[in-house]
Amino acid sequence: MSIRQLFRTLNGMSSFAVLHGALGCPVYWMNTDGGGLPEANGNVQRSSRPQRGRGRVNALHLVLPEDADSSPRPRRGRRGGASVHGVIEARGLTKDYGEKRAVDGLDFDVRPGVVTGFLGPNGSGKSTTMRLILGLDAPTAGTVTLDGKHYRDFAAPLHEVGALLEARSVHTGRSAYNHLLALAQTHGIGKRRVNELVDLVGLHEVARKRAGQFSLGMGQRLGIATALLGDPATLLLDEPSNGLDPEGIHWIRNLLKSLAAEGRTVFVSSHLMSEMALTADHLIVIGRGRLIADTSVADFVQRASGGLVRVRSPQALRLQELVAGPDVSVESGEPGVLDISGLSAQQVGEIAAAHGIVLHELTPMQASLEEAFMELTREDVEYKAGEVVTEEEGAA
Amino acid sequence: MSNIVHVVAVPRLATTGKVTQARVAVSEWTKLHSLRSTRWSLAVAVILTIGLPLLFATIVGSHWAHMAPRERADRHPLDIALAGVNLSQLAIAVLGVLIITGEYSTGMIRASFTAVPKRLPVLWAKLGVYALVVLVLAVPSVLIAFWGSQKILAQHHILQISLTSPGVLRSVLGGAAYVVVLGMFAMAVGAIVRNTAGGIATFAAIFFVIPPLMNILPASWNNAISPYLPDAAGRDVFSLTHGPHDLAPGPGFALFCGYTALAIAIAAVLLVRRDT
Numbered sequence: 001m002s003i004r005q006l007f008r009t010l011n012g013m014s015s016f017a018v019l020h021g022a023l024g025c026p027v028y029w030m031n032t033d034g035g036g037l038p039e040a041n042g043n044v045q046r047s048s049r050p051q052r053g054r055g056r057v058n059a060l061h062l063v064l065p066e067d068a069d070s071s072p073r074p075r076r077g078r079r080g081g082a083s084v085h086g087v088i089e090a091r092g093l094t095k096d097y098g099e100k101r102a103v104d105g106l107d108f109d110v111r112p113g114v115v116t117g118f119l120g121p122n123g124s125g126k127s128t129t130m131r132l133i134l135g136l137d138a139p140t141a142g143t144v145t146l147d148g149k150h151y152r153d154f155a156a157p158l159h160e161v162g163a164l165l166e167a168r169s170v171h172t173g174r175s176a177y178n179h180l181l182a183l184a185q186t187h188g189i190g191k192r193r194v195n196e197l198v199d200l201v202g203l204h205e206v207a208r209k210r211a212g213q214f215s216l217g218m219g220q221r222l223g224i225a226t227a228l229l230g231d232p233a234t235l236l237l238d239e240p241s242n243g244l245d246p247e248g249i250h251w252i253r254n255l256l257k258s259l260a261a262e263g264r265t266v267f268v269s270s271h272l273m274s275e276m277a278l279t280a281d282h283l284i285v286i287g288r289g290r291l292i293a294d295t296s297v298a299d300f301v302q303r304a305s306g307g308l309v310r311v312r313s314p315q316a317l318r319l320q321e322l323v324a325g326p327d328v329s330v331e332s333g334e335p336g337v338l339d340i341s342g343l344s345a346q347q348v349g350e351i352a353a354a355h356g357i358v359l360h361e362l363t364p365m366q367a368s369l370e371e372a373f374m375e376l377t378r379e380d381v382e383y384k385a386g387e388v389v390t391e392e393e394g395a396a
Numbered sequence: 397m398s399n400i401v402h403v404v405a406v407p408r409l410a411t412t413g414k415v416t417q418a419r420v421a422v423s424e425w426t427k428l429h430s431l432r433s434t435r436w437s438l439a440v441a442v443i444l445t446i447g448l449p450l451l452f453a454t455i456v457g458s459h460w461a462h463m464a465p466r467e468r469a470d471r472h473p474l475d476i477a478l479a480g481v482n483l484s485q486l487a488i489a490v491l492g493v494l495i496i497t498g499e500y501s502t503g504m505i506r507a508s509f510t511a512v513p514k515r516l517p518v519l520w521a522k523l524g525v526y527a528l529v530v531l532v533l534a535v536p537s538v539l540i541a542f543w544g545s546q547k548i549l550a551q552h553h554i555l556q557i558s559l560t561s562p563g564v565l566r567s568v569l570g571g572a573a574y575v576v577v578l579g580m581f582a583m584a585v586g587a588i589v590r591n592t593a594g595g596i597a598t599f600a601a602i603f604f605v606i607p608p609l610m611n612i613l614p615a616s617w618n619n620a621i622s623p624y625l626p627d628a629a630g631r632d633v634f635s636l637t638h639g640p641h642d643l644a645p646g647p648g649f650a651l652f653c654g655y656t657a658l659a660i661a662i663a664a665v666l667l668v669r670r671d672t
Contacts, residue, residue, distance in 0.1 A: 165506055169504060
C-alpha cells in the first residue's frame with residue numbers, strides 16, 4: 001500500500017494537508033476549527049490524546065488521482081551496472097558524548113529508490129547519526145558504511161553523498177555563490193554547475209548576498225543546493241523543510257520524490273510525522289538513540305492502530321454474529337455501531353453484502369501517523385512537556 | 397490519470413572528478429578572497445607595513461636637527477624601515493586564527509569536511525594559500541617600506557643604508573619571512589583552539605604576554621630562556637644587530653620555523669581525531 005492510498009482512508013490526519021489534485025495545483029485543506037493557517041511546517045498542536053484511532057469521528061476521505069507510485073523506477077544510467085549504489089548500512093552504531101549516549105546500537109539499512117524517513121523526537125539522535133554517516137563524528141562503537149565503504153574513504157565524496165545538516169554549515173560572511181563555488185572546486189566542478197543549482201533552488205537574485213543575511217528558508221535552499229552540487233547517489237537531509245514556507249515544503253517534497261524515483265537513496269530526517277507521511281515510503285524511527293521501528297509507512301500505521309474497521313448498520317447485531325471468528329474481535333460503543341478488528345473493510349463489506357445487510361458506514365479506522373508515532377515514542381521522548389499540558393490534553 | 401509527483405528535475409552533472417590537493421587549494425583561495433574580513437585584514441597589514449616607516453622617517457627627518465647626539469645614535473634606518481612589521485604582524489596573526497576558527501564558529505567546517513572528509517588536505521591548503529598570499533603581499537611591502545623610508549631620510553641626508561650592506565637585504569626580506577611563518581603559526585593555534593577569542597588570546601599570550609614576563613625572572617634565567625621563545629627567535633631574522641644572548645638570524649629563524657612546524661603537527665593530529 002502506498003502512502004497516498006493510505007491517505008484515501010486516513011482518519012484524523014494532520015489538520016493541514018497539502019494535496020496535489022488533478023488540476024496540478026496544490027489543494028489546501030484545513031480543519032474549520034483550525035483558526036487560520038497552521039505553521040508552515042505543519043506542526044499543528046493537537047488537543048487530544050492519541051486514542052489509537054478511535055477518537056476521530058469526522059473521517060476525512062481524500063480522493064486522490066492515481067499516481068505513478070507503482071510504475072517501475074528507472075535505475076540511474078550513469079552509475080550503471082548491476083550493483084546497487086547508495087546503500088547505507090549501520091551496524092551497532094553507538095556514540096557517546098561524555099556520559100551521555102546519543103546513539104545506542106543502531107542497526108538499519110537505507111535502500112536506494114525510495115524516500116526513507118528518519119523519525120524521532122527532538123534529541124533522539126537523528127542529527128548525530130547523520131554526522132556519523134558523514135564521518136564528521138567518529139562512532140564510539142559499531143560502524144556505518146555507504147556501499148560498504150566509510151565516508152572518509154571516498155575519493156569523490158560529493159558525487160556519492162549530498163548532505164544538508166540541521167545546524168547551518170555556511171560561513172555567514174560569504175555569498176551563496178562563493179560558498180557553492182568553493183565546495184564545487186574541491187571536486188573540480190565548474191561555475192556552470194553552481195549557477196544551475198542557484199537557479200534550481202530559486203536563489204538567483206540573492207546569490208551574491210552574504211549568507212548571513214539569509215532567512216531560515218533561504219538558508220535551507222542554499223543547503224539543498226549544496227547537497228545537490230555533486231549530483232550524488234545518496235542524499236542525507238536533516239530536517240530539510242525547517243523554516244520553509246508551504247510552497248517551499250511542497251517543492252522539497254516533490255524534489256525528494258523525484259530524486260528517489262531516479263534511483264537515488266534519499267534519507268531524510270524529521271520530527272514531524274505528518275511531513276514524513278506525505279514524503280516517505282519507508283520509516284526508520286528512533287527514540288533516545290535506540291531503534292524503535294524499521295518499517296514501511298503503511299505497516300507502521302497498521303501496527304500502531306491494529307487495523308480497526310468501523311461499521312454502522314441498522315442490523316448491527318446480526319452482522320456481529322456473522323463476522324465472529326477466532327481472530328476477530330468486535331466492540332460496540334453505541335447501538336448500531338461496531339468496531340471490528342481482525343478483518344479488512346473489504347472483508348466486512350463482502351460478508352454484509354452476502355447476507356443482504358444494509359450498511360450506513362464502513363470505515364477503515366487507522367491511527368493518524370502522528371498518533372502512531374506518539375504512541376510508539378511516548379516512552380522515549382527526551383524532553384517531555386510539563387503537567388499543565390498533560391491536563392489540558394486529558395480534558396480535551 | 398495524473399501524476400502526483402511533479403518532477404523537479406535536477407540537472408545532471410556530465411563529468412565527475414576526484415578531490416585533489418590542488419583542487420582543495422583552489423577552493424581555499426576562493427574561500428579566502430571571498431570574505432570581507434580577509435580583504436580588510438590584509439589591507440590593514442599592507443598599509444601598516446608601508447605607512448608606519450614612511451611616517452617615522454618623516455618625523456625623524458624633521459626632528460633630526462633638534463636631537464641630541466645620543467638620541468641620534470639610537471636611531472637605526474632598518475628599525476625605521478621595519479617598524480610596520482611589528483604592528484602588521486598582529487593583523488596577519490588575527491587573520492590566520494580567523495581563517496580557521498571562522499569555519500568552526502559558523503559551521504562551515506562541516507561543509508568543508510563533508511567535501512574533503514580526509515580533512516588534512518584542507519589544513520595544508522589553508523596553510524599554503526595563506527602563506528603564499530602573505531608572502532606575495534609582504535615582500536613588496538617591506539621593500540617599498542625600505543626604499544620609501546630611505547628616500548625620505550635621504551632628503552635630510554641622514555641614516556642612509558644600502559641593501560647590499562651585510563645583513564640588510566636579509567633583514568628586510570626577513571621581515572616578510574617572519575610574518576609569513578607567523579601567519580602559519582597563528583593558523584595552527586586557531587586549528588588547535590577552534591575558537592576565535594581563544595585562538596587570538598592564546599596567540600597574544602605566546603607572543604606579547606609571556607616575553608615581557610621573563611624580565612621578572614633572575615637575569616641568568618631570563619638570558620637562558622628568552623632567546624628561545626618563539627617571538628625572540630622569530631625576530632632574529634629581521635634584526636640587523638644581535639645582543640650577546642640572542643641567537644644568530646639563521647638558527648633563530650630555524651627555531652621559529654620549528655615551533656611553527658610543531659604547532660602545525662599538533663593541529664593536524666587533532667584535526668583528524670576530533671569530532672566536528
